[in-house]
Amino acid sequence: MGEGRSTVVKENAVRVALLLAAGRGLRMRSTRPKVLRRVGGTTLLERSVRVLRQAGVERIIVVLGYRADDVVATIKDRKLPVEVVVNPDWESGTASSVLAGLSQIGERRCLVVMGDHVFEADDVRRLIQTPAGNVAAVGRSEQPVAESSTRPNRIRLRDDGSVAGLGPDLDEYDGVDAGLSVVDVQDVLLVTYRERESWLEVRQQLLAHGCEMQSREVRGLWADVDTPETVRALERSMWRRYGPKPTDGVIARVLNRRISGPLTRLLLRTRLSPDVATALAFAVTLIAAALVATGDTWLMVAGGLGVVLGSALDGVDGELARVSARASRRGATLDTLLDRYADLAVVLALVLATGATRTAWAWGFAAAVGCLLISYVHAVGRDTDVRLLFRREFRLLIFALAAISGFPLWGLIAVAIAANVDAVRGVALLLRALR
Amino acid sequence: MGEGRSTVVKENAVRVALLLAAGRGLRMRSTRPKVLRRVGGTTLLERSVRVLRQAGVERIIVVLGYRADDVVATIKDRKLPVEVVVNPDWESGTASSVLAGLSQIGERRCLVVMGDHVFEADDVRRLIQTPAGNVAAVGRSEQPVAESSTRPNRIRLRDDGSVAGLGPDLDEYDGVDAGLSVVDVQDVLLVTYRERESWLEVRQQLLAHGCEMQSREVRGLWADVDTPETVRALERSMWRRYGPKPTDGVIARVLNRRISGPLTRLLLRTRLSPDVATALAFAVTLIAAALVATGDTWLMVAGGLGVVLGSALDGVDGELARVSARASRRGATLDTLLDRYADLAVVLALVLATGATRTAWAWGFAAAVGCLLISYVHAVGRDTDVRLLFRREFRLLIFALAAISGFPLWGLIAVAIAANVDAVRGVALLLRALR
Numbered sequence: 001m002g003e004g005r006s007t008v009v010k011e012n013a014v015r016v017a018l019l020l021a022a023g024r025g026l027r028m029r030s031t032r033p034k035v036l037r038r039v040g041g042t043t044l045l046e047r048s049v050r051v052l053r054q055a056g057v058e059r060i061i062v063v064l065g066y067r068a069d070d071v072v073a074t075i076k077d078r079k080l081p082v083e084v085v086v087n088p089d090w091e092s093g094t095a096s097s098v099l100a101g102l103s104q105i106g107e108r109r110c111l112v113v114m115g116d117h118v119f120e121a122d123d124v125r126r127l128i129q130t131p132a133g134n135v136a137a138v139g140r141s142e143q144p145v146a147e148s149s150t151r152p153n154r155i156r157l158r159d160d161g162s163v164a165g166l167g168p169d170l171d172e173y174d175g176v177d178a179g180l181s182v183v184d185v186q187d188v189l190l191v192t193y194r195e196r197e198s199w200l201e202v203r204q205q206l207l208a209h210g211c212e213m214q215s216r217e218v219r220g221l222w223a224d225v226d227t228p229e230t231v232r233a234l235e236r237s238m239w240r241r242y243g244p245k246p247t248d249g250v251i252a253r254v255l256n257r258r259i260s261g262p263l264t265r266l267l268l269r270t271r272l273s274p275d276v277a278t279a280l281a282f283a284v285t286l287i288a289a290a291l292v293a294t295g296d297t298w299l300m301v302a303g304g305l306g307v308v309l310g311s312a313l314d315g316v317d318g319e320l321a322r323v324s325a326r327a328s329r330r331g332a333t334l335d336t337l338l339d340r341y342a343d344l345a346v347v348l349a350l351v352l353a354t355g356a357t358r359t360a361w362a363w364g365f366a367a368a369v370g371c372l373l374i375s376y377v378h379a380v381g382r383d384t385d386v387r388l389l390f391r392r393e394f395r396l397l398i399f400a401l402a403a404i405s406g407f408p409l410w411g412l413i414a415v416a417i418a419a420n421v422d423a424v425r426g427v428a429l430l431l432r433a434l435r
Numbered sequence: 436m437g438e439g440r441s442t443v444v445k446e447n448a449v450r451v452a453l454l455l456a457a458g459r460g461l462r463m464r465s466t467r468p469k470v471l472r473r474v475g476g477t478t479l480l481e482r483s484v485r486v487l488r489q490a491g492v493e494r495i496i497v498v499l500g501y502r503a504d505d506v507v508a509t510i511k512d513r514k515l516p517v518e519v520v521v522n523p524d525w526e527s528g529t530a531s532s533v534l535a536g537l538s539q540i541g542e543r544r545c546l547v548v549m550g551d552h553v554f555e556a557d558d559v560r561r562l563i564q565t566p567a568g569n570v571a572a573v574g575r576s577e578q579p580v581a582e583s584s585t586r587p588n589r590i591r592l593r594d595d596g597s598v599a600g601l602g603p604d605l606d607e608y609d610g611v612d613a614g615l616s617v618v619d620v621q622d623v624l625l626v627t628y629r630e631r632e633s634w635l636e637v638r639q640q641l642l643a644h645g646c647e648m649q650s651r652e653v654r655g656l657w658a659d660v661d662t663p664e665t666v667r668a669l670e671r672s673m674w675r676r677y678g679p680k681p682t683d684g685v686i687a688r689v690l691n692r693r694i695s696g697p698l699t700r701l702l703l704r705t706r707l708s709p710d711v712a713t714a715l716a717f718a719v720t721l722i723a724a725a726l727v728a729t730g731d732t733w734l735m736v737a738g739g740l741g742v743v744l745g746s747a748l749d750g751v752d753g754e755l756a757r758v759s760a761r762a763s764r765r766g767a768t769l770d771t772l773l774d775r776y777a778d779l780a781v782v783l784a785l786v787l788a789t790g791a792t793r794t795a796w797a798w799g800f801a802a803a804v805g806c807l808l809i810s811y812v813h814a815v816g817r818d819t820d821v822r823l824l825f826r827r828e829f830r831l832l833i834f835a836l837a838a839i840s841g842f843p844l845w846g847l848i849a850v851a852i853a854a855n856v857d858a859v860r861g862v863a864l865l866l867r868a869l870r
Binding site: 337340344373375377380430 | 763764765768769771772775779783786791792793796797799800803804807808810811812814815816862865866869870
């Protein structure tokens with residue numbers, strides 16, 4: 001906002017990331033470059049790039065080595081916003097890749113990211129917004145998701161949080177290297193005089209030369225992905241962390257997530273985009289509504305089940321997006337807007353199933369208005385703590401039960417009353433929250 | 436967000452304001468303290484306090500002198516969040532009031548505000564977020580709103596924007612003193628050795644002692660309020676600046692603002708709160724809807740006119756709030772939520788006026804849903820540039836004309852079609868804007 005504020009951030013925050021993607025990853029038991037390994041529905045490379053951009057990194061330089069052409073093809077195919085540097089000498093050690101990348105940078109500081117690590121945007125943000133100097137990201141637990149076949153780099157910290165020692169052989173240590181670090185480019189160039197070194201050795205030399213190295217604790221999910229076993233364990237962790245939402249209500253937990261979860265995990269193996277999943281859920285609900293609208297007993301049963309399915313599928317797009325690091329405001333907005341039209345389609349279907357009588361229209365009017373008002377109050381107060389009770393999956397379940405049981409009018413009446421009561425309650429809560 | 440960012444702001448931004456309210460204001464031709472003069476519906480004192488709080492000032496110290504008890508009574512009555520310092524020596528000059536106030540501050544820098552000036556929060560924000568030193572707010576025009584009876588303090592700037600000279604007698608000058616300045620407390624204490632000085636003289640001595648004084652241009656409305664003529668001219672300027680909204684559509688400009696404007700100016704002379712105006716507009720629309728719902732020809736004419744009146748009154752709350760510096764998110768939210776219910780009441784009234792037939796309910800359903808969807812899309816995309824065309828005053832005007840002409844169903848049909856087309860258009864625009 002203020003002039004003073006933005007100046008400071010612009011001057012100090014790290015803008016460029018070096019993504020080390022030259023290695024082969026022998027332990028993956030595959031001949032493909034390690035960064036093209038798919039984890040949680042997306043390649044390690046694409047995930048890293050997305051997370052770095054979400055965190056505010058402006059330029060990403062990917063250093064390639066092993067089968068660079070394959071990785072370049074993927075970068076072009078996926079239109080990843082990165083610059084590429086090929087390090088022909090990649091087999092001599094990670095330090096040579098860092099040096100190859102640093103030569104492209106006109107910056108004072110740089111974020112160095114191991115291409116075979118998984119990490120979250122919030123942790124990147126904390127690193128790049130440090131005001132100056134070298135900074136290492138420190139994980140508190142030794143095996144974040146699964147036993148790793150390599151020994152992690154242990155880190156010993158001083159009382160002031162700065163790094164005292166770094167390496168796999170430390171006996172006393174406070175955490176492990178999480179694969180992300182901010183470095184002062186001049187410091188690194190100063191200490192790297194031999195090329196056949198690992199990035200670990202370069203950083204050990206930084207410490208040996210007395211360069212200050214701060215630390216930041218990693219708070220989110222992170223992992224060093226080096227074996228197929230780690231991938232499986234990591235995907236389970238991702239699922240637990242990103243699948244359900246903290247705001248999930250009881251119906252989401254006991255019904256919808258149990259339908260959407262397995263489906264999402266299946267779809268993560270495909271390249272289906274979250275937006276397509278949104279459209280599919282919308283289409284399922286529209287078809288279900290059409291079945292309900294016939295008023296035929298058995299078609300209404302089928303339609304009611306379809307409404308439940310559509311409601312559960314509505315969770316798939318978000319799960320897909322979050323697990324594969326593709327969550328976007330646009331995707332969430334598309335979802336929320338189509339949800340409103342899907343709700344209205346089901347209300348209309350129940351009105352028609354009741355014979356479109358005056359009574360049916362009147363209750364349908366009240367039900368539609370109640371559903372929209374709940375969503376409206378939610379949208380107006382989306383940055384407050386106000387939570388509405390009569391959530392979408394609840395409303396759709398009542399509509400579905402009404403269709404299945406052959407009493408469409410009762411579904412409209414129940415939702416009309418509950419939704420409008422909840423909307424008025426939401427208005428009162430919102431006004432109190434803004435006081 | 437980041438750790439580096441917030442630290443910097445906390446360390447440097449000015450947190451405390453000294454509001455100089457000790458003077459009598461002889462030129463106001465009144466025996467009341469000048470800061471209790473009402474301008475644009477609120478006293479100068481209350482306006483200053485509100486604007487300073489909006490700008491992020493954490494502590495406000497009001498220095499009182501002339502009839503301090505009266506001002507204290509107002510502060511208590513209006514529950515203004517300020518601390519009070521009484522300067523018994525107020526007649527000896529403004530510098531004594533500044534010194535009396537500075538003695539209360541444990542801060543390095545302080546904002547000094549002339550109690551008889553009007554200013555905007557954005558300009559205060561730019562001043563207090565400067566990183567260090569003395570800063571003067573400079574107005575570019577000599578008479579911002581009306582010929583002042585006193586000669587303004589002229590300011591001469593160097594090329595780097597720092598203040599070179601200050602005083603009413605400068606022949607060459609780049610702007611005038613806008614009555615707001617940030618000062619380094621140590622600097623002021625250093626140069627103020629005599630008590631019988633004006634605040635102008637203190638600042639001239641700052642310059643004479645070689646203290647750096649930066650400048651910030653005032654971009655918003657400001658004024659030195661010293662005569663009844665200035666008050667009238669200022670209120671006209673406020674009206675032009677705060678009354679209409681930049682997003683006003685054609686109906687708002689040619690119809691609604693012409694009804695709401697004079698009423699708002701009348702209500703500014705009372706103490707009516709904007710929230711009460713919101714409730715009144717809502718009540719008028721509900722009563723109008725009840726008249727329309729009767730279906731009686733002449734009552735529908737009266738109801739239709741009432742709907743137009745309610746639509747125009749809906750602008751009064753915002754105008755009142757903006758002109759009297761009482762705009763709040765809560766007030767705007769109350770307004771927007773009640774608007775939705777008022778819209779629905781009018782739709783229901785037209786359905787009932789049509790005899791509540793199946794056809795009327797069906798079109799009423801579509802009209803209500805269309806109106807709510809427009810508001811929903813607007814709320815979801817409120818931080819984007821997406822603007823919907825079929826605005827509230829437009830919809831209500833169509834409803835009103837339908838009621839007045841005795842064709843309520845046609846009003847529902849017209850709004851149902853136009854609103855839903857506009858909502859779909861809004862969805863498409865919003866998704867494109869978020870791409």
